[in-house]
Amino acid sequence: MILQATLSGIVMGCVYALIALSLVIIYKSTDVVNFAAGEFVMIAGYLGLLLLDHFGLNYPLMVVLTVTLMFAFGALFERTALNKIVGFKYAAEAALVPMVVATIGLSFMLKGAVRVIPSTEEVLRLPPLFSGPPVFFANIVLQRQDIGIVIVAVLVMIALTLGFNFTAIGKALRATSQNPRAAALIGIPVKRMRMMAWGLASGLAGISGILLSPKLLMTPDMGNVVMLGIAASIVGGFTSLVGCVIGGIVLGVVQNLIGIFVSPQAIAVTPFFIIMLVLVMRPNGLFGEAMRLKKV
Amino acid sequence: MLRLAKIHASYGSVRALDDVSLEVGEGQIVCLLGANGAGKTTTLNCISGLVSIPSGSITFDGEDITNAGAETVVAKGIVQVPEGREIFPTMSVEDNLILGAWLQKDRRAARQRLEHVYDMFPRLKERARQSAGTLSGGEQQMLMIGRALMARPKLMMLDEPSLGLSPLLVQQVFEIIKTIHAEGMPILLVEQNARLALNVSSYGYVLENGEIAFHGPAETLKQDQKINEAYLGV
Numbered sequence: 001m002i003l004q005a006t007l008s009g010i011v012m013g014c015v016y017a018l019i020a021l022s023l024v025i026i027y028k029s030t031d032v033v034n035f036a037a038g039e040f041v042m043i044a045g046y047l048g049l050l051l052l053d054h055f056g057l058n059y060p061l062m063v064v065l066t067v068t069l070m071f072a073f074g075a076l077f078e079r080t081a082l083n084k085i086v087g088f089k090y091a092a093e094a095a096l097v098p099m100v101v102a103t104i105g106l107s108f109m110l111k112g113a114v115r116v117i118p119s120t121e122e123v124l125r126l127p128p129l130f131s132g133p134p135v136f137f138a139n140i141v142l143q144r145q146d147i148g149i150v151i152v153a154v155l156v157m158i159a160l161t162l163g164f165n166f167t168a169i170g171k172a173l174r175a176t177s178q179n180p181r182a183a184a185l186i187g188i189p190v191k192r193m194r195m196m197a198w199g200l201a202s203g204l205a206g207i208s209g210i211l212l213s214p215k216l217l218m219t220p221d222m223g224n225v226v227m228l229g230i231a232a233s234i235v236g237g238f239t240s241l242v243g244c245v246i247g248g249i250v251l252g253v254v255q256n257l258i259g260i261f262v263s264p265q266a267i268a269v270t271p272f273f274i275i276m277l278v279l280v281m282r283p284n285g286l287f288g289e290a291m292r293l294k295k296v
Numbered sequence: 297m298l299r300l301a302k303i304h305a306s307y308g309s310v311r312a313l314d315d316v317s318l319e320v321g322e323g324q325i326v327c328l329l330g331a332n333g334a335g336k337t338t339t340l341n342c343i344s345g346l347v348s349i350p351s352g353s354i355t356f357d358g359e360d361i362t363n364a365g366a367e368t369v370v371a372k373g374i375v376q377v378p379e380g381r382e383i384f385p386t387m388s389v390e391d392n393l394i395l396g397a398w399l400q401k402d403r404r405a406a407r408q409r410l411e412h413v414y415d416m417f418p419r420l421k422e423r424a425r426q427s428a429g430t431l432s433g434g435e436q437q438m439l440m441i442g443r444a445l446m447a448r449p450k451l452m453m454l455d456e457p458s459l460g461l462s463p464l465l466v467q468q469v470f471e472i473i474k475t476i477h478a479e480g481m482p483i484l485l486v487e488q489n490a491r492l493a494l495n496v497s498s499y500g501y502v503l504e505n506g507e508i509a510f511h512g513p514a515e516t517l518k519q520d521q522k523i524n525e526a527y528l529g530v
Contacts, residue, residue: 033314039505106520112499168398171387171394171395172392172398173373174384174386174387175384175387175395177383178385178386178387179382179383179384180380181346181378181382181384182383182384182440183384183395184344184346184365184367184376185344185346185370185375185376185378185382185444186370186396186398186399186443186444187366187367187396187398187399187447188367188395188398189367190366236298253348
């Protein structure tokens with residue numbers, strides 16, 4: 001029972017980790033907390049369903065196209081809205097509040113836009129990535145979709161690790177996030193890097209949407225799941241990519257154990273409780289860099 | 297080689313540069329002196345394309361690079377070593393250096409360049425795998441100079457390279473500047489330490505409140521009474 005709960009906690013934790021990674025990549029590269037990340041997850045779910053049902057694409061093609069479109073959407077939002085606010089690239093710090101407000105605006109806009117489509121009034125469901133009978137190990141039952149989630153999440157994390165540490169473009173992205181001024185002075189196109197970071201993060205949110213939508217009920221409000229991503233990244237320290245993964249998994253497991261030992265009703269408040277606990281006990285999270293004060 | 301003609305710059309309503317003209321010739325070291333807030337860094341940032349200028353022009357090698365943007369300026373061959381510790385702290389020393397060659401498409405040439413930089417700074421080679429944030433202040437200054445050299449500059453600008461370094465390290469940094477210059481590199485040097493700067497330069501400009509107050513050959517400036525009183529503390 002406990003083992004079963006822990007395992008399904010790890011599964012959900014992997015998805016929280018992906019959402020957290022999406023948030024942290026944007027935070028590290030542009031100093032902005034993207035409050036629309038949940039809506040990106042939601043949009044990706046609906047987009048996937050649209051491509052499957054309406055356009056009759058097969059599943060792998062749908063995944064590729066959804067993630068590509070989400071990448072383009074995120075990059076476009078950065079280029080059209082945020083870039084206008086930043087104006088000149090190194091004055092970014094001065095424009096933090098308007099940029100965060102822009103992401104909040106975007107989240108309402110996306111929710112509103114989805115509600116306009118009549119069929120979203122009923123609860124929809126995206127078919128899972130892997131279907132079939134569950135797998136049994138001793139007395140543990142694992143859904144194929146859950147195994148798929150863990151595999152996809154781990155592959156994405158490996159790809160990110162390799163990308164950020166061993167490719168020229170990944171290093172340039174890190175350089176831009178650590179010191180945009182120094183990056184510009186050696187000719188790294190800072191604006192394009194910011195756009196890429198947004199694209200990458202939106203693509204990640206897209207993957208999370210495809211993984212989550214079969215498990216959750218799809219509604220225009222399913223973007224609230226972003227709270228779990230925020231909780232995971234706060235546990236991890238909000239600046240550490242490794243922290244996100246560990247934070248997500250810790251959160252998923254703790255949620256499920258609380259469901260067993262306290263009460264299922266307590267699951268919903270767990271992330272908020274964890275956020276409070278981490279912020280009081282260890283404000284920089286488990287892996288975060290020391291807090292920097294910033295003028296806003 | 298590099299010519300600024302009557303450039304103006306302002307931050308909002310605050311005027312930072314007023315009618316600044318200066319020139320750096322082939323193989324010259326030119327220094328730009330002045331008190332804090334006189335506009336020295338702003339001048340460099342205008343050249344580097346980080347600050348846009350409403351009027352005036354900047355030409356390099358006969359080409360107009362006014363408001364061309366940072367990427368273009370670096371591609372044309374002007375690289376700035378900024379003031380302070382502007383490194384990528386969690387990346388390795390070697391990665392910091394390799395990023396300097398971002399615009400160099402030829403990877404083999406970049407490798408050779410790296411060896412050249414390591415020859416110049418053996419210390420950086422010893423610490424190649426260490427993360428740059430763990431280097432000492434002097435080593436970080438060396439790293440920034442090395443990183444700028446990786447971009448194969450045709451002209452280097454150094455902003456306060458002696459800032460916050462011990463006298464011994466300051467001397468080392470100036471030795472390096474002389475070495476780089478000896479290879480034929482023109483240098484625009486911004487310094488608060490006027491005496492040191494004038495000793496290595498052939499020409500100097502003095503900025504006061506965003507305007508060029510004096511300029512002339514370094515020898516002349518060293519003898520000028522007003523400059524002696526204001527900047528050399530004699």
